[in-house]
Amino acid sequence: MIPGEGVYKMTEIFYPPAELARILKVSERTIRRWVQKGDLPALRYGRQLRIPMSAVEKLGRPVANGSSNSDWLAKCRATRTMMPLRGDSVKILRQIRLDRAGR
Incomplete structure:
Protein backbone atom coordinates (compact mmCIF):
# COMPACT_ATOMS: atom_id res chain seq x y z
CA MET A 1 0.00 0.00 0.00
CA GLY A 60 -11.92 12.35 -11.61
CA ARG A 61 -12.82 14.81 -8.89
CA PRO A 62 -11.60 18.37 -9.48
CA VAL A 63 -9.06 19.80 -7.06
CA ALA A 64 -10.68 21.98 -4.40
CA ASN A 65 -8.08 24.76 -4.57
CA GLY A 66 -9.20 26.46 -7.77
CA SER A 67 -9.90 24.04 -10.58
CA SER A 68 -12.14 26.16 -12.78
CA ASN A 69 -14.96 25.03 -15.03
CA SER A 70 -12.80 25.77 -18.06
CA ASP A 71 -10.20 23.18 -17.03
CA TRP A 72 -10.61 20.68 -19.85
CA LEU A 73 -8.65 17.87 -18.24
CA ALA A 74 -10.71 18.09 -15.05
CA LYS A 75 -13.88 17.89 -17.15
CA CYS A 76 -12.60 14.78 -18.93
CA ARG A 77 -11.69 13.07 -15.68
CA ALA A 78 -15.03 13.94 -14.11
CA THR A 79 -16.91 12.70 -17.17
CA ARG A 80 -14.98 9.44 -17.29
CA THR A 81 -15.73 8.84 -13.62
CA MET A 82 -19.46 9.31 -14.21
CA MET A 83 -19.52 7.01 -17.25
CA PRO A 84 -20.49 3.39 -16.82
CA LEU A 85 -17.54 1.03 -16.85
CA ARG A 86 -18.69 -0.43 -20.11
CA GLY A 87 -20.52 1.42 -22.84
CA ASP A 88 -20.21 3.91 -25.62
CA SER A 89 -18.67 7.20 -24.58
CA VAL A 90 -18.46 8.77 -28.04
CA LYS A 91 -21.38 11.17 -27.47
CA ILE A 92 -20.04 12.39 -24.14
CA LEU A 93 -16.50 12.89 -25.42
CA ARG A 94 -17.79 14.64 -28.55
CA GLN A 95 -19.72 17.08 -26.35
CA ILE A 96 -16.59 17.79 -24.28
CA ARG A 97 -14.62 18.49 -27.46
CA LEU A 98 -17.35 20.82 -28.71
CA ASP A 99 -17.35 22.65 -25.37
CA ARG A 100 -13.59 23.00 -25.56
CA ALA A 101 -13.72 24.32 -29.12
CA GLY A 102 -16.25 26.94 -28.02
CA ARG A 103 -13.85 28.54 -25.51
Missing part, protein backbone atom coordinates in the same frame (compact mmCIF):
# COMPACT_ATOMS: atom_id res chain seq x y z
CA ILE A 2 1.18 3.52 -0.74
CA PRO A 3 2.19 5.34 2.47
CA GLY A 4 -0.45 7.74 3.73
CA GLU A 5 -3.36 5.89 2.16
CA GLY A 6 -6.16 4.32 4.17
CA VAL A 7 -6.96 0.65 4.53
CA TYR A 8 -8.87 -0.82 1.59
CA LYS A 9 -11.90 -3.06 2.08
CA MET A 10 -11.68 -6.69 1.04
CA THR A 11 -14.78 -6.22 -1.13
CA GLU A 12 -13.27 -3.34 -3.09
CA ILE A 13 -12.54 -3.88 -6.77
CA PHE A 14 -8.90 -3.63 -7.89
CA TYR A 15 -7.81 -3.13 -11.50
CA PRO A 16 -4.56 -4.00 -13.24
CA PRO A 17 -3.06 -1.06 -15.18
CA ALA A 18 -3.91 -2.51 -18.61
CA GLU A 19 -7.61 -2.91 -17.80
CA LEU A 20 -7.83 0.51 -16.16
CA ALA A 21 -6.15 2.08 -19.18
CA ARG A 22 -8.78 0.50 -21.43
CA ILE A 23 -11.61 1.77 -19.20
CA LEU A 24 -10.25 5.33 -19.00
CA LYS A 25 -9.18 5.32 -22.66
CA VAL A 26 -5.59 6.26 -21.91
CA SER A 27 -2.39 4.29 -22.40
CA GLU A 28 -1.11 1.82 -19.84
CA ARG A 29 2.04 3.92 -19.65
CA THR A 30 -0.07 6.91 -18.54
CA ILE A 31 -1.61 4.85 -15.74
CA ARG A 32 1.84 3.74 -14.57
CA ARG A 33 3.10 7.33 -14.74
CA TRP A 34 0.18 8.54 -12.58
CA VAL A 35 1.02 5.82 -10.04
CA GLN A 36 4.71 6.72 -10.07
CA LYS A 37 3.97 10.45 -9.61
CA GLY A 38 1.59 9.67 -6.75
CA ASP A 39 -1.52 10.98 -8.51
CA LEU A 40 -3.09 7.51 -8.45
CA PRO A 41 -2.62 5.32 -5.34
CA ALA A 42 -1.89 1.66 -6.04
CA LEU A 43 -0.98 -1.57 -4.31
CA ARG A 44 1.78 -3.98 -5.25
CA TYR A 45 1.42 -7.72 -4.91
CA GLY A 46 4.91 -8.97 -5.69
CA ARG A 47 5.56 -7.54 -9.15
CA GLN A 48 1.89 -6.97 -9.92
CA LEU A 49 0.34 -3.52 -9.64
CA ARG A 50 -3.33 -3.10 -8.68
CA ILE A 51 -5.32 0.14 -8.51
CA PRO A 52 -8.40 0.31 -6.21
CA MET A 53 -11.67 1.62 -7.64
CA SER A 54 -11.87 4.23 -4.86
CA ALA A 55 -8.62 5.77 -6.16
CA VAL A 56 -10.04 5.89 -9.69
CA GLU A 57 -13.14 7.68 -8.41
CA LYS A 58 -10.99 10.29 -6.65
CA LEU A 59 -8.94 10.80 -9.81
